């Protein structure tokens with residue numbers, strides 16, 4: 001039922017004459033599906049009748065770099081989210097969550113995949129990353145953690161980890177689940193659609209288990 | 210739609226008949242998207258100068274044309290660009306250049322608008338994808354009205370920013386019709402002397418023409434503070450106005466050179482903030498205008514120290530310039546991720562072989578292979594610009610550097626700018642080793658075809674140029690081709706190449722050839738071969754030092770992940786043979 005409620009609450013936003021403004025930061029490491037995630041969210045927002053602006057920083061995505069997308073739903077001008085103004089963060093990796101935490105507003109929530117991916121030089125003592133438990137502690141206050149990788153493994157395909165994180169984040173977004181499903185239909189190839197819809201559901205239910 | 214796609218759409222709808230380019234992040238996707246709309250309109254050229262000249266010739270024959278590149282590419286086209294401004298054109302000609310202010314993927318962050326000023330052609334700047342699409346069409350009209358090439362400068366931010374954009378119909382392309390006009394087109398000094406005054410008359414006329422909408426727009430505010438803005442900083446400004454409750458008068462420019470006479474706007478202000486990415490191009494022109502017209506407005510910008518002369522203008526910078534508060538910044542809580550060569554990248558094998566030459570100075574060039582300079586592989590000592598490796602290797606030798614000198618260059622870069630220094634190396638008798646890393650694609654920018662691919666942008670066959678044939682024709686002293694997956698072969702080749710270069714006093718060339726691992730998997734699927742670490746492992750971590758992202762260290766043990774594509778390079782560096790091949794179905 002929660003999606004109906006959020007759906008209603010954003011309708012009432014409009015009735016008060018205020019336009020919706022909702023800023024989402026999506027981040028992770030190259031290859032974790034950040035770009036797809038941000039496009040699905042943008043598509044879902046468009047399907048819900050909002051204007052959307054997305055800005056990607058792909059850097060060297062193909063080559064293990066950090067990737068970050070700004071998805072701005074509703075009334076906005078800047079392509080990037082001003083620091084301290086994001087309403088929600090979807091992080092595919094704890095280190096990337098911490099790297100981009102400055103974008104989150106004081107009330108903003110982060111949904112963080114429990115992965116802590118270091119790069120090779122770390123193992124050889126170069127650009128050493130902090131201990132994951134310390135990172136988790138730093139993020140703790142504003143974050144909800146999810147072991148999306150294990151959930152994806154249970155569905156038999158690690159590739160849908162990102163969609164599980166999306167499923168887990170839906171409740172914080174002013175968009176209905178239906179719209180995310182429609183967006184997936186547009187964004188992923190036919191033969192993977194069922195798997196992705198399952199992953200969305202799995203993520204959504206993850207809080208109750 | 211991204212900024213790049215919107216520009217492609219603008220070109221398509223404007224009836225452009227030829228759009229050329231050389232790939233370079235962040236501009237590469239323009240041609241990719243346009244090829245999806247109509248593959249016959251586009252062409253990846255061997256380098257930017259050739260791309261510009263192809264487009265220029267098309268414009269001289271009456272059709273609309275454009276060339277697309279990143280800011281670095283525009284450095285290569287200045288010579289013919291300056292001439293094109295003098296000769297003028299018949300069909301519209303746009304030079305579309307993506308600047309990289311941060312820079313995120315470039316060796317410098319120059320501001321392309323300077324080239325427009327040097328050549329006396331207009332510089333136009335869009336601020337959003339939809340603005341970009343509309344401006345492309347207007348630029349063609351401007352170009353044809355004044356018979357001048359037009360430079361459209363945008364930034365990485367706009368290139369990779371997405372928003373809904375309205376689509377229109379394509380205006381049909383024109384039929385080429387070249388009319389001879391030697392007095393104008395043969396650029397010998399007497400002709401040029403006669404035609405140059407025209408150029409300055411034109412730029413004055415353009416200045417006057419762009420004084421009104423749609424080339425500029427004014428939004429009335431309150432008080433005595435004004436802002437002159439262009440590009441993406443306009444969007445940041447709108448957001449600051451909305452969030453911070455400031456109400457400046459705003460003048461948005463689409464043409465940033467030549468600056469139209471905006472003295473009416475300036476004369477009512479006490480202070481004016483000038484927002485633009487990179488150099489103070491507009492700001493400088495405002496200083497001149499204010500001085501000429503005796504306007505006493507205080508100019509807040511890069512010269513006053515309120516804004517940086519480098520880097521991208523962010524929301525926070527704009528906010529700070531308007532409110533006077535220091536800009537909010539984000540601390541670095543996590544170290545930077547160091548990019549690596551991909552799993553199975555053939556360059557990895559080439560670098561391990563090159564590193565086996567003791568004491569060698571290794572010069573990189575521009576391409577994926579520069580990741581080989583990162584930790585932990587750390588295989589190159591310098592990397593400057595397209596084609597620089599070979600030329601600078603000669604320079605080191607001429608200067609008397611008494612170490613083995615190796616120039617590393619990729620296939621696309623070899624054809625782009627590597628052949629003239631190769632000729633130079635032979636005629637100078639430079640005893641250097643040139644390692645050509647031929648992975649058959651222009652990979653760094655998204656796998657465009659290179660002359661060594663044998664396919665065009667539509668996947669159709671075209672002549673494949675053999676790097677070996679070029680080297681033979683130029684007359685190198687020693688030439689050998691090896692498989693970078695075979696470290697022993699590579700190491701031997703490098704050793705012999707160095708010996709031969711010294712013995713013959715001529716450059717040696719070692720071609721490391723194997724298709725890019727990503728492309729190979731994309732085109733032919735995985736081979737089913739993988740490697741795994743066996744119980745003999747002594748934990749020396751030698752294998753990690755080649756920086757393959759398909760390896761990880763879990764609880765002190767090296768493990769090979771699913772991303773392994775089975776190149777076997779790690780197994781060849783393991784001193785105890787602990788890494789073994791296995792077949793998977």
Ligand code: SF4
Nearest residue numbers: 553757773776777779
């Ligand atoms: S064989 Fe070794 S070096 Fe090659 S991709 Fe697999 S793990 Fe990486």
Ligand code: SF4
Nearest residue numbers: 746747749750752783
């Ligand atoms: S190089 Fe061989 S022995 Fe050394 S850590 Fe790697 S697998 Fe183990």
